[in-house]
Amino acid sequence: HAVDQLRVEVADLDAEAALAEIELLRRRRFEAGDVEDADIDGGERDIGGVAPGDTAYVTLAAVDVGILNITSFEAPSPQEFYFGQRRLGVEIRDLYSKLIDRMQGAPGAVRSGGDAGASMVSPPPMDELVAIFSGIVTIGPDGKASIPVTVPDFNGTLKLMAVGWSKTGVGQASQDMVVRDPIVMQVSQPRFLAPGDTSRISIDITHVEGPVGAVRLALTGGDGIVKLEANATADLTLSEKGHQRILVPVTAETVGDAGMTLAMTTPDGTVLTKNFGLPVRSIAPETVAKSAFELAAKGGTLTLGDDIFADFVPDTARATVSITGLGGFDVAGVVRALDRYPYGCTEQLTSRAMPLVYLDQTILAAGLSGGEDVAKRVNDAISGVLANQSSSGGFGLWQPDSGDLWLDAYVTDFLTRARETGYAVPAESFTLALDNLKNSINYLPEKPDFGPVAYAYYVLARNGRAAIGDLRYYADNEVQNFATPLAKAHLAAALALYGDRVRAESVFRTAVGAAENDSDPARATRSDYGTALRDGAAVLT
Known part of the structure; x- marks a missing residue:
């Protein structure tokens, strides 16, 4: 009985009766650019159920029905939540979001897959999206609340969703409101054009009233x-109720955002306007032109003018100037190419962030865009790769996984270098990564791929975790099976880190000789993402 009495009290706050008396004003624009507010007012009727001396509150949301249809959203109902009938069953609750991720020392996050299982009832609207929320509004002593809603350039249906509550009751209501001009203009334009493209802008005019x-x-x-x-x-x-369509041929001339204004003068002289954009984007691949000049000693100069951009689309070109003793080696350009790489698997995150750990800030400023802090980019990369670390310490490309020894060594190498230069790497994650490398090389097959193995030994040696006996054995008995120059260089570097200079120099000479040889018999079968160019650069550095 106590529960029944409470239910009656709470349900008695009659927000639905109040919303039923809302005056819905159809939006009209009498001057170009003038958008009138739709005034939503509780009218003369008090919101029922508010006890004398009690304070009640209400929120109002006005959302485009087309947006709600995408996920079949239902209006909020506190009455149903608290007092709706429920079948007997088991309700599962978890505190996962309150747990601390032991890998990164941050609160855990629930990650679910993209749009799996989504149900599309209707396509998203092409007009400006409308989703307005009033916030909490206090009901006045007279039992009324007036909430102005400024509607943008929009024709369609808005769903009004009101929720009211006080100390002794809750209530809710929802209602659709049609928002339209007396004559509706609907514009269908291309999503984008490329310079030289031709297309059409479709303008549909529909008479509704007036x-x-x-x-x-x-x-x-x-x-x-x-x-x-x-x-x-x-x-x-x-x-009356007529419809007309006009097709406007359009040609894209240059890259930019074209702001368009459609003005319509109605039969009674009213001017209605609609604004929309038409972006023009180049679909041509990025073109890089490199030039090298020698500056004369003692006073040599180089002057750059606007003519260096003559062959490029206006407002799309950018130039960097590097002054270096290494002719043809454009460090800033390489950094920029890495920065513009559009994808983000573990290997790509590592490749983009690795040079940021070392390079001079001036070079980075020349090559990077957006003005973002370099330290933030490196820290974000650290967090990104650790998000793909499994409980075994290995790394996956797009999710926590293991089994790719070269990838494990590459990411651990990046984390090692980041730690050495002062970046914060969670200790437990780093230790797991090293343990994973150690465990992997302890259980090698009879004839392993020595490319990833050599890299793993190098990273372990850099952290003082490699077994010097294993390194000497491979240098004395297996170096001929290290198929790539990079694998030999990694083995030599690991020996050098442990102070075995004689073996290190011997293996390095073998690596240099292999790098100077253009033939690469292992190129077709190598699993370390490598090329002869990368091998040569790695042996050099």
């Missing part, structure tokens, strides 16, 4: 970016 007769359209904007070939202005005759 006077009928002559209608004048004027489409303007986009000067210098797009060119309107015809029908930029048109005179139409619109009948």
Whole structure:
């Protein structure tokens, strides 16, 4: 009985009755650019259920129905949540989000897969998206609340969702509100164009209410970016509930964002406007032009003018100048190429961040874009690769995984270098990564791929975790089976880190000789993502 009495009290807050008396004002624009507020008012009726001296609150959300349909969103219902009928069963609750991730010392996060199982009821709207929330509004002493809602350039249906509550009750209500002009303009334009493309802008005019007769359209904007070939202005005759369509041919001229304005003069002289954008983007691959000049000693100069961009699309080119004793080695350009790489698996995150650990800030500033702090980029990369670390200490490309020894060594090498230069790497994650390398080389098959094995030994030696006896054995008995110059160089570097100079120099000479030989018999079968160019660079450094 106590539960029944409480349910009656709470359900008695009649927000639905109040929302039923809301005055819905259809939005109209009487001057170009003027958007009138839709005033949502509780009217003269008090919101029922508020006890004398009690304070009640309400929130109002106005959201485009097209957005809600994407996920079949239902209006919030506190009454149903607290007092709705439930079948008997087991309810599962977890505290996963409160746990501390032992790998990174941060609260855990639930990650689920993309759009699996999504149900699309209707496509997203092409008009400006509308999702407005009032925040908490206190009901006045007279039992009323007035909430103004400023609606942007929008034609469609908004769902109004109100939730009210006080110390003794809750309530909710929802209602659809149609927002439209007396004559609706619908513009369908290309999502984007490339320079030289031709397409059409479709303008649909539909009479809903009001006077009928002559209608004048004027489409303007986009000067210098797009060119309107015809029908930029048109005179139409619109009948009752009639519909007309105009096609405006358009040609893209140069890269940019074309701002367009469509103005319509209705039969009664009202001017309605609609703004939209038409982006123009180049779909050509990025072109890099490199030039090398020698500066004369004692006063040699180099002057760069606007003509260096003559062969490029305006406002899309950028130049960097490197002054170095290593002719043809454009460090800033290489950093920029890495920075623009669009993907983000574990290997790619590591490759983008590795040079940032060492390079001079001036070179980085020349090569990087966006002005983002270099330390933040490195820290983000550390967090990104550790998110793909498994409990065994190994790394996966897109998720926690293991089994790729070269990838494990590569990421652990990056974490080692980051630690050495002062970046914070979680100790437990780093120890797990080293333990994984140690365990992997302790259980090698009879004829392993020595490329990843040599890299793992090098990383372990850099951290003082390699077995010097194993290194000497491989140098004395197995070096001929290290198929690539890079594998031999890793073995030699590991020996050098332990002070075995004689063996290190011997293996290094073998690595240099292999790198100077253009033939690479292991190229077709190697599993270390390597090339002859990369081998040569690694042996050199």
